[in-house]
Amino acid sequence: MNLLNKNDALSLARLRDVLIRLEDTIIFALIERAQFALNDCTYQPGVYKYDNGSQGSFLEYFLHEMEKVHARVRRYTSPDEYPFTSPLPEPMLPTLDFPPTLHPNNINVNKDIMERYLQDIVPKICAPGDDLNYGSSATRDTECLQALSKRIHYGKFIAESKFMDPTQQKTYIKLIQNKDRDGIMELLTNRTVEAALLRRLRRKALIYGSDITETGEVVTKEKEVEEGSTATAAAPGATTTSRKIQADVVADLYERFVIPLTKEVEVEYLLQRLDGWQIPEDTKN
Numbered sequence: 001m002n003l004l005n006k007n008d009a010l011s012l013a014r015l016r017d018v019l020i021r022l023e024d025t026i027i028f029a030l031i032e033r034a035q036f037a038l039n040d041c042t043y044q045p046g047v048y049k050y051d052n053g054s055q056g057s058f059l060e061y062f063l064h065e066m067e068k069v070h071a072r073v074r075r076y077t078s079p080d081e082y083p084f085t086s087p088l089p090e091p092m093l094p095t096l097d098f099p100p101t102l103h104p105n106n107i108n109v110n111k112d113i114m115e116r117y118l119q120d121i122v123p124k125i126c127a128p129g130d131d132l133n134y135g136s137s138a139t140r141d142t143e144c145l146q147a148l149s150k151r152i153h154y155g156k157f158i159a160e161s162k163f164m165d166p167t168q169q170k171t172y173i174k175l176i177q178n179k180d181r182d183g184i185m186e187l188l189t190n191r192t193v194e195a196a197l198l199r200r201l202r203r204k205a206l207i208y209g210s211d212i213t214e215t216g217e218v219v220t221k222e223k224e225v226e227e228g229s230t231a232t233a234a235a236p237g238a239t240t241t242s243r244k245i246q247a248d249v250v251a252d253l254y255e256r257f258v259i260p261l262t263k264e265v266e267v268e269y270l271l272q273r274l275d276g277w278q279i280p281e282d283t284k285n
């Protein structure tokens with residue numbers, strides 16, 4: 001998606017295409033993380049002494065160092081990129097002129113994303129234990145977190161696109177003026193799109209998580225289980241083998257966490273949408 005082009009950034013069909021592409025990024029990132037054990041010590045504060053004075057966990061240290069470099073190459077000046085850490089340095093590249101697609105807002109749900117990722121996702125996809133691959137786990141964690149953050153914050157563009165729809169704008173304005181959070185949530189919800197997304201995700205996760213044998217046979221995780229394969233067994237309580245994740249885990253995490261947080265971003269964005277905005281005369285009544 002070229003966010004320097006305003007038409008691209010506000011077409012609902014194009015935005016949904018971006019979300020579909022990000023599904024692939026997220027599934028592969030999760031599969032990559034699932035190769036390594038939980039490595040809980042990378043998430044606990046104070047395990048190591050850090051040269052940047054950080055008191056947080058190894059993951060936070062790593063994220064901050066990486067985000068500093070990314071900030072220097074202006075990653076976070078793009079309206080679809082949100083950092084997890086601060087303070088960050090100014091870019092060394094000249095600023096790009098993004099057209100003002102989004103209404104000014106202060107929404108950043110990365111704290112919630114981090115919490116859910118650590119509490120719900122990592123324990124589901126990784127085998128318990130410690131395999132000493134701390135750098136590899138943290139690298140994969142940052143890839144998962146960045147992809148999830150981008151996907152979820154795309155809710156802002158989607159909300160803007162829905163708000164700008166002339167057939168809906170009047171209704172949105174009324175709901176926003178009444179601070180009717182539930183009404184806004186209901187209006188922006190499209191259950192058909194959500195159901196199709198979950199079906200597609202299950203299929204994708206099944207295919208991406210499969211192995212192809214030398215004879216070209218596709219061996220899915222489900223099949224391995226059915227046939228009592230000797231492939232690396234999942235650790236007790238974990239829902240994965242050491243390399244692949246189950247299709248249902250991905251769909252479940254979208255259903256319980258990715259879609260609801262995206263919708264939360266949409267609602268929050270819309271609640272701020274009228275601030276400092278001149279309501280057009282023809283939508284006033």
Ligand SMILES: O=C(O)C(=O)C[C@]1(C(=O)O)C=C[C@@H](O)C=C1
Nearest residue numbers: 158188189190191193194259262
């Ligand atoms: O596609 C949309 O209309 C969105 O708002 C995105 C999304 C999603 O998170 O995938 C969220 C809410 C809708 O109910 C459907 C899908």
